Amino acid sequence: MILDTLANADRYAALHPLFRQAFDYMRNNDLKSLANGRHAIHGEQLFAIVERVPARSVEVAQLECHRQYIDIQLVLAGVDTMGWLPLAQCLEPVSAFNTEYDIQFFKDATNTWVTTPAGSFCIFFPDDAHAPLVGTGNIHKIVFKLAVNAGL
Numbered sequence: 001m002i003l004d005t006l007a008n009a010d011r012y013a014a015l016h017p018l019f020r021q022a023f024d025y026m027r028n029n030d031l032k033s034l035a036n037g038r039h040a041i042h043g044e045q046l047f048a049i050v051e052r053v054p055a056r057s058v059e060v061a062q063l064e065c066h067r068q069y070i071d072i073q074l075v076l077a078g079v080d081t082m083g084w085l086p087l088a089q090c091l092e093p094v095s096a097f098n099t100e101y102d103i104q105f106f107k108d109a110t111n112t113w114v115t116t117p118a119g120s121f122c123i124f125f126p127d128d129a130h131a132p133l134v135g136t137g138n139i140h141k142i143v144f145k146l147a148v149n150a151g152l
Contacts, residue, residue: 061131065104074141076141083130084112087127
């Protein structure tokens, strides 16, 4: 898991073949004007999901993980306090992994919460379970999905 701001994004470009393209998209587009929903950037290899939603409480937040995609979750407005736990410590799955939607949820609790203000992003790799959209008020964010095996 990584927490940082766009000013430092170039530090992470070497971690994955699509990181530079994702960060360039963030810098060169009017992200706040994008409509809710999915936006293609590079086919199924890289796309973005825009969300404008009410925040939820810690009590209802569920840890989730992905196997096929890395998440870069960029907060545009509000504060998203995201839970984090190493996937290896998640021992209580809600159900089996859903390959169609690339997601699995867990009942496990976390004591690690990352406050992510507007202009900041978190990167979650497949070994990071995370519980997003926790806070108060509304959260406007974009989740960039990068195929784990892209260009490899």
